[in-house]
Amino acid sequence: MSAVPAAADCFHCGLPVAPGSRWEVAIDGIDHPMCCPGCAAVAQGIVDAGCADYYTSRTEFGARGSDMPAELALYDDAAKADAVFSVEGMRCAACVWLIERSVARVPGVQSAYMNVTTERLSVQWDAGTCKPSDILKALRQVGYTAWPYDRARHGEQLEKARKKLFRQLFIAGLSMMQVMMYAVPVYLATDGTMDADMMALMHWASLLLTLPAVLYSAQPFFRGAWNNLKQGMPGMDVPVALGIGAAFAGSVWSVLRGQGDVWFDTVTMFIFLLLASRYLELVARRKAAQALEKLQHALPASALRMPGYPGARETEIVAASQLCEGDIILVRPGEALAADGVIVDGVTELDLALLTGESRPQERKVGDGVPGGAVNAGQAVVVRVVRGARDSTLSRLVAMVERAGQGKPQLALWADKVAAWFVAALLLLAVLVFIGWQLTDPTRAWEVAIAVLVVSCPCALSLATPTALAAATDLLVRRGVLVVRPHVLETLHRATHIIFDKTGTLTEGKPVLRHVGVFRGADRERCFQVAAALEQSSAHPLGAAIRAANEAPPLYAQDVASVVGQGIEGRVEGRLHRLGRASFVAAISGPLSESTAAGMTAVYLGDEDGIMARFDLADALRGDALALVRQFQRAGKEVILLSGDQQDVTARIAAELGIGRAIGAQLPADKLAFVQDLQAGGAVVAMVGDGINDAAVLSAADVSFAMGGGAALAQLHADCVLLGGRLAALGDAADTAARTLAVIRQNLWWASAYNVVAIPAAAFGLLNPWMAGVGMSLSSAVVVINALRLRRAKN
Structure with a gap:
């Protein structure tokens, strides 16, 4: 119903209009009085925006207008x-x-x-x-x-709400204990040993002690019920508030008449137990949010910039938001990096626990990339900024966290709808039960109706899904999995096809040495030494792979020269050597036959006497790729490898992993069309990728996962991010999804079974109101405690 002011009141805020006021606004062709220019401006703004319908649908007056600052x-x-x-x-x-x-x-x-x-x-x-x-x-x-x-202000508001709920819980508990002291003697005096005056005194004392619980502790239920009714959507607070109100009102009426049953002990116990379950749920949710809160607060507000580096090492404190690409900053031990960068001086260890879930510090040296938000756990280092704080790894993750809080999964929406219909049906049942008992045994009609209202538990039905999802999300974040969309777990669990990109997903995305062949009886260790010496200053990925594989003592090369696209040459111990393509090395070593293995890149080493060795390099499989593929296959899901790489390379990787279907040479449009064809046939597709060319197919898949070390664009289009770049984290997500769905089914089964048994029992008068209160509160507690089991990692 619309809020309608009196003739002498402001039409917008409802305050009195001063005599002779000249402010008014035409709304739907009628001039309405306004109390001040602020309200007149607000009302005119609403009308000018085409929102005049607001005044016909509002249920309370609007806020008073003010000048625009x-x-x-x-x-x-x-x-x-x-x-x-x-x-x-x-x-x-x-x-x-x-x-x-x-x-x-x-x-x-x-x-x-x-x-x-x-x-x-x-x-x-x-x-x-x-x-x-x-x-x-x-x-x-x-x-x-x-x-x-502002997160700090929002956090203060959340803490304020927690403290208020605890105070309400404390007052309710205190009232319950005191009321029980007066209720127990009355229950024990069933043989007439307590006279009427003493019993009346006990009842009046119980009434006074119940008032704080009803007027203060029960506020959340009454406020929630009122908001539900105003919105025309009966929520779970409605039967709770009605049960409390009816039991209290009936008890007060009995005290005033001096006869009849009183349920003050039931009222206080019901309020206390229900507040206890709500407080338990609040604590569970806050614990589930702690990992995300740490992530949100990890980026420092300032940084030490070195404007004169390398000539001078003086620092100046600047806001992290002012850092730009190319700035040089000093990161001292114990400090967090304010932006993504590359180390230009120093060696240290980084604590990446918040970003990747990795508990052990990771070594980083000159030339290594470092993400914003990582904590320097070693020595001071000098870092060159490659992305501003706003575009850093942590900032992108925080943006995803903000986005993750919007929306509800389908299971939660279904439970909310069921709970709303359940409450409406329950209210109708309570009325019918009251009428039925009024016709058969009027002395018990009020008591039974109260028991029906109190014993029902839409709370458990509504808590069954969100509490489990909150606990599961907490576990996954601690394991390096950031769930961005609310449907991830339920969709992953019912996925029929798991599609992997190859490079950077199933493989490391960088070449490693797979095989070394030597010729002319050359010493294998010396070939490594010579090749590593030639590549010592090279930044080429193939050269870095050869250097990483060398375990022999280093040699030194002179007169080193690089030929783009061909290779590198130089003198090692006075002899000219070349390392690179077959044709490039053959120019000094003489003709040689190429026999590269499928999917391999061959790098030849030779001197003036002939070919010395061939290094076969290929993109290396991730160490956890095989176990993950087999995990999905055992779960009955079809695993497909979909790559933009050549078909022979894609087929070789698929064969190593036991993947039966491998499709290579796929452009982004081809990948998108492939996924859409599967979906048209009824498949539920989960896509895992890391590159920019995966962004479109990640968006199209039913559920998608981006590698944490991959392109930012891919992460922004994914439903979930594997922060540490570990494929095993996807296996953790699949296990957690299965456990979460099992817990949700258990919770829904328990809530449904409890209501199916408890409500008829109450309707037939088999449960007293205090028994109903205990049952309802314990039902909610069972659901929350069962969901909290998900916070423990499965061994």
Whole structure:
């Protein structure tokens, strides 16, 4: 029902209008009075935005208008095109509609999503035509105060809410214990040993002690029920609030009349046990969010820039957001890297636990890349920034975390719908039960109806899915798997086809030495020494692979010269040697026959006396690739290798892994068409890739996974990111998905079975209200505790 002001009240905010006020706004052709220019501006802004329907659908008055502050321009940042805003002043469902519609009408805004639970607004816009101040201004014009979302402030609000819930739980527990002290003697005095005056005193004492629990501790249930009813959606708070209210009202009526049953002990116990289960759920959710919170807070706010490096080593403190590509920064022991970079001086170890889930420090030396957010666990190093803080690895992951909080998986949406219908049916049943008992035994009608309301447990039904998913997400983040989309676990579990890209996914994405052949009786160790000496200063991946394979003492090369696309030559111990293509080496060694193994790259070594050795290199399989492929095959899923590499190379990798279907030479459009053809045939496709050319097919797959070390574009299009680049993490995700779905089924089965048994028992008068309260609270606790088992890693 619309909120309608009196004739002398402001039509927008409902406050009195001063006599002689000249402010008014025409809404639907009728002039309505306004109390001040602020309300007039807000109302006119709503009308001008085409949102006049707000006044017919609102259930409460709007916030009073205020002048537009000039400070809004301080929030502008031309480089950003999306943000999350905190919004104040929300009152009802009409507010969500008004906020989303008003922001969507701002020129340049591409999408606007208002989360009514968190009071956070997610907006994407075109940076060329829209600024954050335009969005904040549009919100103020329709009566809402907003500011860019701040994690610290949001964290303080969450902690404040936790403390309040704990206080409510404490008051309810204290009331319950005190009321029990008066209720137990009454229960024991069933043989008439307690006179009427003493019993009345006990009842009045119980009433006074129950008031704090009902008026303070039960606030979340009454507020939630009221909001549910205003939105026309009966949630799980409705029967709880009705049960508390009915039991308390009936008990008060009995005390005032001096006869009848009282249930103050039931009311306080019910409130305490239900608050305890809610507090348990809150703690579970906060624990599940800790890993993500650490990830969000890991990027430092400042950095030590070295403007004069290498000539001078003085540092200056700058904001991390000001770092640009090419800047040189000093990272001291114990500090986190403010941006992605490359070490230019020093050797250290990095703690990558937050980024990859890897618990052991990783050694990094000059030339190695280092990600923003990693903690320097060794010596001080000098780093050249390759990406600004806003585009760093950690910043991208934080953006994914923000996106991961939006939306619900299908299982949770289904449970919410079932719970809503369940509550509506329960309320109707309670009415019918009351009428039935009123006709058969009026003295028990109120008691039985209360028991029906109290014993039902839509809470367990609604908690069954989200609590399990929260616990599973926590476990996966600690194992280096960032779930970005809410449907990942359930879709991965029912996937019929697992499709892998090859390079950088099943393989390391860099060549390794697979075989060495020597000629003319050459010494194998000396061939390694000579080749490594020629490649000592080379940055070519093939040269790096040969150097990495050399375990012999180093030699030194002179007069080294590189020929692009051919190879490298130089003198080692006075003799001229060449390393590279067959034709390049043959120029000094004489003719030789090429016999490269399929899928291999051959690098020849020779001197003026002839060919000395051939090094066969190929992209190496990841050490955990074979185990993962077999894991999916044992689970009955078809594994396919889909690669842009040549067919013979793709087939060789597939043969090594036991993959029956391998398709090579695939362009991005070919990969996309292949996946879409599978889906058209009813397949549920999971795609794993890492390259830019995988972005389109990752988006098209039913569920997709990007390697943490892969291209940023691929990660942005994936549903899940394997942070450490370990394929075994995908196996962990598959195991966790199976366990999570099993726990969800257990929770749903328990919630359904409990209600099927408990509600009829209460309806037939077999359960007292206090027994119903205990059963309902324990049912919710069982669901939460069962879900928390997922936080423990499976051995």
